[in-house]
Amino acid sequence: MHNDDGINGAGGGADGHPEDRPPVPHTVIEGRYELLEPIGSGGMGEVWKAHDRRLRRFVAVKGLLDRRAMTPDTQKAAMQRARREAEALAKIEHQNVVTVHDQIETADQVWIVMKLLEGRSLADLLSRDRVLGVPRAAEIGLQMAQGLRAVHEASVLHRDVKPGNVLVRDGGQVVLVDFGIATFEGADRVTRHGGIIGTPPYLAPELFAPAAPGPTSASDLWALGVTLYEMVEGRLPFGGNEVWEVQANIQQSPDPVLRYAGPLGPVIQGLLTTDPDRRPDAAGAEEMLRDVLADPGRPTPARAATPAPAPPPTARPASPASGSASPDSEPVPAATAAAPAASSSGAVPSGAVPSGAVSSGAVPSEPSPVASGGGRGRLSGWKVAAAAACVVLLAGGGWLVSRGDSGGKQDDASGQQGGGAAGGDAEQAWEQWKSARKRLTVGAKEDQPGLSFYDKDTGGWSGFDVDIAYALAGKLGYDKSQVDFYGVTTANRASKLKNGEVDLVVASYSMTPEREKRDGISFVGPYYKAGSSLLVRKNSAKYDLGEAVDVKRNQVEVCTARDSTYADRLEEDGYTTGKWQPDTYKECVERLLDKRSSVYAVASDDVLLAGYAQNDPAHLKLLPSGAGTEPYGVAMRKDDPLLKSKVCSGLKEILAGKEWAEMYMKDLSPLTGRKTAPSRPELRPCSAE
Template identity: 45%
Template sequence: MHSGGGPDGEARARGVPPGRAQAGVPGPGEEPAPGRLIDNRYELRTRLGRGGMGVVWEARDTRLHRRVAVKELLFRGAVDPETQAQWVERARREAQAIARIGHEHVVTVYDVTEADGQVWIVMEEVNPRSLADLLRTHGRLPVQDAARICLEVLRGLRAVHAAGVLHRDVKPHNVLFRRDGRAVLMDFGIATFEGAAQVTRLHETVGTPSYLAPELCDPARRRPPSPASDLWSLGVTLYEMVEGRPPFRGPAPYEVLLAVREEEPDPPGHAGPLGPVLAGLLTKDPARRMEAGRAEELLRHVVQETPVTPSRLDLRTWPLTESTTGATRDDDGGGAEPPSPPSPVGPGRPWWRDRRLRLPALALSLVLVAAGSWLGYRRWSEPTGPGVSQTLEQAHQRGALMVGVKADQPGLSVLTDPQAHRYQGFDVDLASYIAKDLGFAPDEVQFTTVQTFSRELVLQNRTVDLVVASYSMTPERSRRVTFAGPYYLAGQDFLLRTDEKDVVGPEDLIGRKVCTARGSTPAEHLPAKFHGVKLTFRSSYGECVTDLLEHRVDAVSTDDIILAGYQKQHQDRLRLLGIPFQSEAYGVGMALGEEALRRQVCASIDRYVDSGAWYRSWQRWLQPLGLLRPSPGTCSNTDWQHLG
């Protein structure tokens, strides 16, 4: 007997009920074909990827006329009803978990629908290539790219935990990128959250062995998962980014789990400033593992210290220009000057002069990191027109611009000729450029030494017109002086003697003498950060260093850029702790209310950066100190009133 023509006839020949084939519904063991319409709305187009928890399709929302990603389950018809129901419940729970978060670094869920006995999750369309694909293509990543990606994933993960959700499968395969390059965390198929029904069996090991936390590796004595377990997985992911391989490997899953539980990973050879983050996240005891807030603080510092280059991994165009020529390497751990990028900059134009190449998210995060602690308090006066600067009028009348600088900060500002009042260093170069931009010839600029505790006083008394002296902008200071900046982003750290082997973290300095300058930001931050540190004050950091060398104090604390200069002078006797605890934004100080002058100095700072002079000065004075190059920040284009 003829079974009949057309789709229904073919369906009957396969044992599929009439009408199903015409609707595009797959038969047992089959996957849907492109063109199928889900819930009479989402048209499947191209299969993007396939993983342990489902197939992801590129689709079109026919109502809103936008591209979306649609996720469906695997093993259609190939598993027993109980297992199928369990997978359906996992998919439903994944959608619930993601939908309740809402964060820029967590994939966005638009819709959840059930059809054909399974759950379909409709999400934003992101770059279908994951961090795992990126690592396969490029090998290990440069430190600055690894730090940025890890920081973004960590922020997403913190939002996940704040919503009461545990991801339980953080790994490179589950980190994707939006079209603008921002990393997003996805695939919550085995997530758990408060109030969710459990769908995993008792003693079932859930997750990927290489990324599973040690406390979850022994089914017989396994502890319950926690946010610390997700942080371990993030640490493994970061290790893989900077080293090009996971820290724990084995020929079989059991060997991998055993290595995670019993062995220590090989010390990273390319982590550079990310070493403390890796050590903290890969601590086997979850009670002692680095907390998310501290990890974010250290990652922010690494991101701000890395060169202001366009990422060598342009994640916005990567799928279209994927390289197969081998890994991108940075053999010194991210500190070396990268090769010049190809030509969006244009022939003959240095890359650092083109602001279009600075990733917007990175630039904004750098400003927010360094200035976030005080921008919420500061409200700059609204400009009332072009205005006239009283300070500039007086300086032109006297025929000289008076600039206050430091005399004893190697690399930044050092008095080289007391008789002629000659100074040299990074701050001096900037001050000289600003003075010329304001209309003063070199012989019309008079430098004078200022101390940390006297900077506000000399500006209030108008003894000097400008102060360019590693001057951190803070809420308290902004009530007494006006700032233009930032022109440099630094981090507060500690300087120690090399014979102090037992000090491996700031907490080890509790109960010990720490020297800093009077009126400095460490004097304000240290008591709040580290209760029990015995602070002692000197007029200058040079005096503190002398006391440190002579064993009168146990450490010196100020900005890392200042400490690096002193460490360079005494390489065999002094060392940097290398774990910054506070970010600082340097600005040019002037008399309170000098809004017209602030605008002019800001414009001058931006021209200084764009001309390449900022970079050349950094190369000359600060690169030899071993510091990675930070962002100079943005002055004129920063709306200080609305960043807080």
């Protein structure tokens, strides 16, 4: 964070403005590391951004939390943990593991000096996006596995692998962080308050067996499996806040339902095998994840509206019970488990194998025997099972194959190409398309008042984009109860389309030829034309910003969403922008409202910014609109000409009737102040290419 005048975390002045606050002296460790501002904290320490005065670089420095409140015994234990973390990290040099520069011990503190990494945690990404596409999840999982391989080869155990301890940088690099409870192979069990150290939903079941030797590398791989599941399914595989709740859920339901995992299903199932000896090691997981990413035409599952019910226990092939099995159920090797019943659309939940395929011998009923001496021997059995599972799913007709670069191949069940209907009957082809998709999934933004907004309290969506999407769904033959909205951002909406996570995107998506070519998508529209504007602080103590020219003249920092049409245009137009732009306009507005930030303006569409200004009129002010317009289009995959044709005719009907004006007056008139609806935008030609 940056203060208006470069003051970091200054104390309060007479009127509360940071400009009037005197600077506070910074703590300097060993005359070298100047602590500037806290950038993260957890149960094991607080991390500061610091300046290395000797080498003139910024670093991250981690120290213990609340050491003054510790008793002598707890302080001693905390010091030992900090020394162990530094020692563990110093053993490892890998791009997917945080780098340690130095360790300093003072009278009552251990400081760990690390490379300063910009990015956000995987937990933050999941909090924002809820789920990730299979390719993105597989890429993150692959880098996590690579990092764990380096960790384990150094005989170190992380013991707290979870999204909060995984940093995802802007360029895509994934880094394992927070080794505060790391230990070494063969070390004694370490407990806290009588229990196992770690985060309950990510703890492997073998850690709680009475005669268990303690944590092993396999325990870290279990946590990787939980994290992969959470990324693609949007929830934890085994719920519960307490250790006993999580472990009871593992015992009662050792094979959590997979709906959206696709080719990641067998990988996740392998990692979530309750017997640690049957789990792939880090190298094995790495190889399996590479296989998932190797084929750009990898299958992705059809969506079911709700999880399909599991079959009766008699349909499940038996396997030797593990130490964590409950008396009422027998755990099954995950890659061989029978699938839940197919949904009404004929889709098989991802990662599961139809029970008939198992009984016919398509997938072995047991994994390969475990080779003595380690996880590499476990790999081959899981690779065979994973490959067989994918083959059976494809052969069974439960998959819809989707390729973003298919060059005109249609991904619907009809098997048509290039827009030609199967058997020459377009309506029959459309009915086949719909039968494969009982529900329509629409990508929309969650944080744009008036345009598209998700209310977390009620679970409801509202706004002009949302109403357009509902109206369009009606023209396609779906009622409101059959429409699912999925939160997207400016930065990820194209990938959500290409990954098959959404069918359409209606998210203030400015339609440009460059985007169609770059993102591999098609637009239908425009359904609205917005102007451009700037949002500023209403009462700035430092600058008087009444017009766009004031923002440019004062060279104040302007924020916009990454990958927006404004990202490149601002600098070309002479505005000052920051080095890093966030994924959403909401984050820009949060920076604008933070008086410690150097952001003084947000650039975007006038109607979009008007929603934020109306929500906080005491602090935000919308400047007059500038030149140019942003035409909003409905986006879809380029390889789906049938859908594009239906969207084109549906939007044409909406613009021609009364619906459009009614939606405008309901959603946008309160923002624009217009008493009547403007003229409807003219729909561009949208033939099914």
